[in-house]
Amino acid sequence: xxxxxxxxxxxxxxxxxxxxxxxxxxxxxxxxxxxxxxxxxxxxxxxxxxxxxxxxxxxxxxxxxxxxxxxxxxxxxxxxxxxxxxxxxxxxxxxxxxxxxxxxxxxxxxxxxxxxxxxxxxxxxxxxxxxxxxxxxxxxxxxxxxxxxxxxxxxxxxxxxxxxxxxxxxxxxxxxxxxxxxxxxxxxxxxxxxxxxxxxxxxxxxxxxxxxxxxxxxxxxxxxxxxxxxxxxxxxxxxxxxx
Amino acid sequence: xxxxxxxxxxxxxxxxxxxxxxxxxxxxxxxxxxxxxxxxxxxxxxxxxxxxxxxx
Numbered sequence: 001x002x003x004x005x006x007x008x009x010x011x012x013x014x015x016x017x018x019x020x021x022x023x024x025x026x027x028x029x030x031x032x033x034x035x036x037x038x039x040x041x042x043x044x045x046x047x048x049x050x051x052x053x054x055x056x057x058x059x060x061x062x063x064x065x066x067x068x069x070x071x072x073x074x075x076x077x078x079x080x081x082x083x084x085x086x087x088x089x090x091x092x093x094x095x096x097x098x099x100x101x102x103x104x105x106x107x108x109x110x111x112x113x114x115x116x117x118x119x120x121x122x123x124x125x126x127x128x129x130x131x132x133x134x135x136x137x138x139x140x141x142x143x144x145x146x147x148x149x150x151x152x153x154x155x156x157x158x159x160x161x162x163x164x165x166x167x168x169x170x171x172x173x174x175x176x177x178x179x180x181x182x183x184x185x186x187x188x189x190x191x192x193x194x195x196x197x198x199x200x201x202x203x204x205x206x207x208x209x210x211x212x213x214x215x216x217x218x219x220x221x222x223x224x225x226x227x228x229x230x231x232x233x234x235x236x237x238x239x240x241x242x243x
Numbered sequence: 244x245x246x247x248x249x250x251x252x253x254x255x256x257x258x259x260x261x262x263x264x265x266x267x268x269x270x271x272x273x274x275x276x277x278x279x280x281x282x283x284x285x286x287x288x289x290x291x292x293x294x295x296x297x298x299x
Contacts, residue, residue: 048246049246049247049250050246050249050250052250052253052254053249053250053253056253056254056257057253060257095264096264099260099261099264102260103256103257103260103261106253106256106257107253107256107257110249110252110253110256111249111253113249114246114249212261216261216264216265216268219265219268219269219272220268222272223268223271223272223275226272226275226276226279227275229279230275230278230279230282233279233282233283233287234282234287236287237282237285237287240287
């Protein structure tokens, strides 16, 4: 059986109903452990106590980019195979990814004020992250503006793939330009520059927030599948009323 | 703790935003499920299934 045959809405609803509660529970437990370790970790020698913000800010940044990358992969599924579950996954990821990206910008601003002396600078990393948020919002607006869901899905998929150029710009902006934002310190050539006493809480928080993202996305996908069934039945009811 | 306000605001805003997102998704899901149940109770899907012999 081809893998695409497994990815149909009925099977997804059945599978997600079974695993969603476990993912949600695992997210709560992992985040509880992560937050405990984050507040037990020593303060950073430069940032002091404000390093606690990094335990949420960094996972939000990763997941903002992860969500958009997932939407780009779904876009290929929409445009090449016209797969209904790819369209559902794409649409459901947008509000979740936008929330994580917005939280990355907000927590970054709240860290920047005491550390840099300002909430915002038009730095390449900050600006490209803001562009990512605008892309998410633009994609949601585009879908809302087109009545035909198939046309809306294809238009959103094209815009997603065009906008995907921004994801490597976000990642490498700190290397390509002279920015106020610090360079990569976890995923970099030569290994992490963060001490393990601070790195482990960060990674555990990242796993916890990833589980939160997956749970919210899965719930959004389930809702979207039901919404499409409702729309199909309402259209059928209207047709039967006319006949 | 130095800069307590900034740390508390970061965690507070994050938990609030994710909580509101989760609440919105749960309410939307329940709303769609309720509407779908009402439509199915009215027999909208069943009439077509009876005509075509489909099992839905």
